[in-house]
Amino acid sequence: MLNISDNNKHAMAHLDRYKTITGLKTRPHYKILNRIITVVSLIALVTLFLPWTQNISGKGAVTTLKPNQRPQSIQSVISGRIEKWYVQEGDFVKKGDTILFISEIKEDYMDPNLVENTKNQLDAKSHALDSYNSKYGALANQIVSIQTEKGLKLVQAKNKLKQAQFKIKSDSIDLVAVKTQLKIANTQFNRAVQLNSEGLKALTDVEEKRLKQQEVEAKIITQENKLLTTKNEYINAQVELNRIEAEYSEKVAKAESDQFTARSNQFDTEAQVNKLKNQYANYSIRNGMYYIKAAQNGYINRALQAGIGETIKEGTPIATIMPSDYDVAVETFVNPLDLPLISTGDKVRIWFDGWPTIVFSGWPDMSYGTFGGKIVAVEKFISDNGKFRVLIAPDVDEDPWPKQLSMGSGAQTIALLNTVPVWFELWRTMNGFPPDYYEAPTKSSKSKEKK
Structure with a gap:
């Protein structure tokens, strides 16, 4: 009604x-x-009207700050057969401690004296290289000696050539003198014949002049033969000079050819020596890889290969080790919508699984059992779970994190944002706005507006 x-x-x-x-x-x-x-x-x-701290929550796990401090697997660089284990799960090992011994399974490396034999080959090739170096030096000295001998021979041949030249000049002068004597003998003979016909000279004088004329004519023939012989000697000296030049040039060319051959063999032997050095180093290093050792101090978590006589390939994980010295951190994930609101250096509150905790997300000062942290890295690429990975390190200004934390244990995080009134947070939540969508005006902005 x-x-x-x-x-x-x-x-x-x-x-x-x-x-x-x-x-x-x-x-x-x-x-x-x-x-x-x-x-x-x-x-x-x-x-x-009470203050409320806006926050972004996330779930993650305890990890380490540096990649080399995280649990990692021990792998074999070479393939082989397991012969002996020196550790068991849970053992603490130091850097360099032997974990496992494996034997060779490849036929190229089964020779027990492989390293020693390679060393002997290397020594032999090194001696051969020294021999080629000595041969190259000896040939160089031989070339110098040939060049020196060639110079002396050329000087000697040139001297003979000059002697032949001077002798030709001397014989030519002698020939001219003989010809002059022949003219004089002819003149004297003709004068004696004329005087004899006039009765002034005896026939004996005419015969003497004829004899002298014949002697001078014979001298001319002898002197001409002598001049021709000297010219032949000059030609022979020129031929000898050319022969010496060709002979010693051939000797030098042959010595240089042998020298180049020695140098080529030297380079070839040097390449073989370097190759043998490489093989020797590889074999020596491979011998040390039969003993698989720990890369750092830590605890053996799990043996991934079991038994004696099992064959493993190179790169096969054998065991996992957890480093004993590490800087603890928390790995958490945030939604893509909240990613622009966080940055490196922001403070975060964390509580760990297994620790008594009372959390008031909007009033972090009233929370109990939480620990402080700072964001040190924000991943730039989305993870497989559709969220972005954030790495958090302990805050040095807060209480230290528990020493009993184990790697991989769960953790929950709250990234602290701006402080706003409760009514503003309720209004933001009801409207579906993200945190920090609206920012309260600062004092500097208010002063600018007044101006």
């Missing part, structure tokens, strides 16, 4: 005459309830 008419007002007014109705109006617990509602309303109203 809408009670539009005034007919029922009179009926209600007549109810006040009943004591029961009057008693209900004056009962004291209604006053207490009103007071409680008033106090609760005031408390709720005050609570709306």
Whole structure:
């Protein structure tokens, strides 16, 4: 009924005459309830204006800050057969401790004296290289000696050539003198013949002049033969000079050819020596790889290969080791929507699985059992779970993290953002806005607006 008419007002007014109705109006617990509602309303109203710290929550696990401090597997660089284990799961090993011994399975390396034989080959080739170096030096000295001898021979041949030249000149002068004597002898003979015909000279004088003329003619023939012989000697000296030049040039060319051959063999031997050095170093290093050693101090978590006589390939994980010295950190993941709101250096509150914790996300100071951290790295590429990975390190200004933390244990994080009133956070949540969507104006911005 809408009670539009005034007919029922009179009926209600007549109810006040009943004591029961009057008693209900004056009962004291209604006053207490009103007071409680008033106090609760005031408390709720005050609570709306209390400061609230916006945050971004995430789940992750305990890890290490540096990659080399995380659990890692020990692998074999070479293939082989397991012969002996020196550790068991849970053992603590130091850097360089032997974990496993394997034997060779490749036929190219089964010779037990492989390294020694390679060393002997290397020594032999090194001696051969020294021999080629000595041969090259000896040939160089031989070339110098040939060049020196060639110079002396050429000087000697040139001297003979000059002697032949001088002798030709001398014989030519002698020939001219003989010819002059012949003219004189002819003149004297003709004069003697004429004087004899006039009766002034005896026939004996004429015969003497004829004899002398014949002697001079014989001298001319002898002198001409001598001049021709000298010219032949000059030609022979020139031929000898050319022969010496050709002979010693051939000797030098042959010595240089032998020298180049020695140099070529030297380079070839040097290449073989370097190759043998490489093989010797590889074989020596491979011998040291039969003993698989720990790369750092840590604990053997699990043996991935079991048994004696089992064959493994190169790169096969054999065991896992957890380093004993590490810088603890937390690896957490945030939604892509919250990624722009966090950056390196932001403070984070963390609580670990297995530690008693009471958390008030909006009031971190009232939380119990949480530990402080700082963001040190934010991944730039999304992970397989559709979130972005964030790495958190301990905050040096906060209490230290528990030493009993184990790698891989769970952790939950709250990244602290701006502090806003509770009513603002409720309004943001109801409207579906992300944290820090609206920023309160700072004092500097207000002063700029006034100006």
